[in-house]
Amino acid sequence: MSTTSPVADQHVKSCCDFAATSQIIAIAICAFVIFYAIISSFRCFLGRRMETDNTLGPPEPPAGLNPTLIAALPMYRYTHQGKGDVPAPDCAICLSEVNEGEEVKLLPICMHLFHKDCIELWLEKNRTCPVCRAGVIQSPRQDLEMQ
Ligand SMILES: [Zn+2]
């Protein structure tokens, strides 16, 4: 003989149903939270990986110019003769005037003029003209071929 009446049975059942439903909702919320956490950490991971990839990327060429190329830049002794009233140019690196007879180098692309020592030091750490930022050499390929 059963100890529970059909009514009690039904009551228990609905109770169980309610408990089951709230459990499902709780699980669903948990799952959603976990899912969201996984997605955001995955995105974060992806983003970080992309950043890392960017920084690693293809190996950066050395900051400065190939010494062979620096040495190959046209060098001459500056002379003010035949320039009439045009003032002597200033070296944009040391900010002093280029004097008669000083060794200077002319950048072949932008034709800016600097003291030989100034531009050589500059080009050990840079590949562009300190005045106009133009490339000192025609193309990186040419630079590589000369290495
Ligand atoms: Zn200088």
Ligand SMILES: [Zn+2]
């Ligand atoms: Zn320049």
